[in-house]
Amino acid sequence: MLLLLMLCAAASASSNVTLSLEGTLVKAELAPHSPTDLFIQHTNTNYSDFYVPQCHARKYNFTLATGSTKETSSSVGNDIFNSDSSMTLINDVNNESxxxxxxxxxxxxSAPVPGGCNLEFNFENDPNIHSWYDGFRLWLEFQYASVKRLECDDQKGWDYLTYSVYAIYLQVAGDQDTNFSDMLRDVITPAGIESKGTKIIEHTQAQSNKPALVVTSYPDxxxxxxxxxxxxxxxxKSAYVPRVSYGCDIDRHTSGHPCQVQWYYYLLAAVITVAGLFITFLGHRFFAYELFIMGFLTGLLCGFIGLLAARVSVIGLAGGSTLIGLAFGLLWALLWQCAGVVLLCLILPAxxxxxxxxxxxxxxxxxxxxMFDSWELWLIGAAIMVFTFLAIVIWSKKVNIVICSFLGAYAIIATISVYCGASLHHIVIETVRRASVKEYSDxxxxxxxxxxxxxLVGLWATLTVVGYAVQFYTEKSKPDFPVSPRKKRLSRKLNAELEERERLLNDPNIRNADEYGTLHT
Known part of the structure; x- marks a missing residue:
């Protein structure tokens, strides 16, 4: 009886996963610190083939071992031939299944063996894509492939192998585990990758470079x-083991969604939406409030870039940039109150x-x-800003209304993008990163x-047109721009002085008085 209990305990401590059908996903639960054997029962009788077994976890790292060789990642596989038909999975990083x-x-x-010319990583043939996230970019590295007819150091054969890197994006909305497993089925073969993915770069082996690149990546x-x-x-063609990333370090996000946007960014996005609605339909009419909002957005953006470059904490980044935006908005509204020069105040909207x-x-x-390096991109941006300002100088009222509607509509759809898991809010994020992250343009x-x-692009265009039509119709019979409060005060003061002078000149008692210099006796 005791022997039977011991055998049952041993059976429960170790489990097996068998892959019998090529291309069919098998889900397994890895118990903490308990090995799980992975077997391949292939039906192909061609013993000259090779196999790429692989396992993937959406938000956890685990270890794949072949003999004494191990590799730890969230997506890991190995090239095996018929002499090697089993591996071991170990959940040695997490304390839960x-x-x-x-x-x-x-x-x-005859196909290229992914990672067959490995010189750096653990497996003899390493088909894995190794990646790490620095907070802004995803760094990728893989090993060159080998082919049967060529040695790895035979430079004559390098030009025959090309490496195409693809990006296949997951839906943010919906059940993430389902999205992950459904997409995984399509990205394990060359045909599936080509049909579902977008090629981002093509690489050819050269003596002076490594198969490594840096790709833009966004949180969540x-x-x-x-x-x-x-x-x-x-x-x-052969496919390497695909690697999934959620724009964060999964070692620091092991519960729920791999890396979620913090709540205060959602709150800030809601505030920006209210401001966007206002300037889309009422910005030009309430010119002083428009200038405050434009100043707030400019200060928020510049403060965010400066604080991001200084690498402050996430809370400090959100709070500090918001305070800078409020201060700059008040300053720009005060400039209008004091100076009242329209073209000077229109610099920020432009x-x-x-x-x-x-x-x-x-x-x-x-x-x-x-041909577009970092400096050329910034020069193009500066030229567009100058052109916009020249347009607002020539057609001040119409262009200002267009800018209000265009910016306000983007503020609205950017917030919708944040909440529904779209990507249009990344438009500004990408420029902010180029301004604050060193060598980001690489x-x-x-x-x-x-x-x-x-x-959302269609909604953006619609809101821009409707906002322009509403503002142009309601403002067409009014002056191009309102008079500043300072000029109003000066005008009231001048009118009061003129009225007083006119009253004095029309006063009969004063008009009949003796001329200046008359002597009275």
């Missing part, structure tokens, strides 16, 4: 990074409008063109654009 999804793919031996936005290696001589237009340009694959730009984003 974690779900993992395992699958395998097979390739003809899940993305699979996948690499396809193609032998151009034979046409065979700059903000030009800044947003320039940000739209930088939030596009155009920035991946080699990153390969990649960003999602979903159906929701397309709907």
């Amino acid at each position: 974690i779900p993992v999804y395992c699958v395998y793919t097979s390739y003809n031996i 936005q899940g993305v699979f990074i996948a690499v396809i290696v193609e032998d151009k001589l034979t046409g065979h 700059a903000n409008g030009g800044f947003l237009i320039a940000s739209i340009i930088t939030y596009s694959p155009l920035v991946n063109i080699k 990153s390969v730009f990649s960003a999602p654009f979903s159906v929701v984003d397309g709907v």
Whole structure:
């Protein structure tokens, strides 16, 4: 009886996962600090093939061991041949059971072996994409592939292998585990990656460079990074083990969603929405309030860039930039109160409008063109701002209304984007990063654009047109710009003096008085 209990306990302490169908996901629960054996029962009788078994966890790291060799990650696999048919999964990082999804793919031996020329990492053939997140960018590195006919150090064969890097974005809305597993099925084979992903860069092996790159990444936005290696001589393709990232360090976010946007950013987004609604439909009519909002947005942006560059805490970043924005908004409204020079006060609306237009340009694959370096992008942005100011000088009223509607509409849809998991609010974030993060322009730009984003772009255009129509109709019979309070006070004072002078001149007692210098006796 005691022996039976011991056998039952041993059976419960270790579990097995068997992969019998190629391309079929098998979900397993890894108990903490308990090994789970992974077996492949392939049906392919061609013993010249090789296999890439792999396991993935959405938000946890775990260890995959082949013999005495181990690799720890949230997405990890290995190249194995028929002599190696089993591996071990170990949940040695977490104190709770974690779900993992395992699958395998097979390739003809003539196909490139992903990571077959590994010189740095643990496995002899390492098909994994190694990544780390620095708070703004995703750093990626993988090992070159090998082919049967060539040695790894044979430079003559390097030009025949090309490495295409793809980004496949996950939906932010909905059940994240379901989104993760559904997308994982499509990104384990070259055909699935090509149909679902967006190619962000193509790499060819050279003696002087490593297979490494830096990609833009955004908090709370899940993305699979996948690499396809193609032998151009034979046409065979193989896929590396895809790597998922949520724009954060998963070691610090192990509960709920891998990395959630903090609540005070949602609150700030709601405040900006109210301001956006106001300037979209009433900004030009209430000119002083428009200037305060423009000053607030400018100060908020500049403060955010400065504090981000200083690497202050997250709370300090949100609170400090908000205070700077309020102070700058009051200052700019006070400038209007005191000086009352319209063109001087319109500098900020023009700059903000030009800044947003320039940000739209930088939030596009155009920035991946080699001819556009960091300085050229900033010069293009400055030129757009100058052009916007010249336009507002010539057509002051109309252009100011357009800018109010354009900026206000973006403030509205950016907040909707934050709440519904779209990506349009990243337009400004991308420019802020380029201004505050050193060498950020060296990153390969990649960003999602979903159906929701397309709907929001249409809503943005509609709000801009409707806002312009409403403001232009209500203001068409009024002066181009209101008179500043200081000029009103001066005008009232001058009118009072004129009225007093006129009253004195028309007073009969004063008019009939003796002329100045008359002597009375």
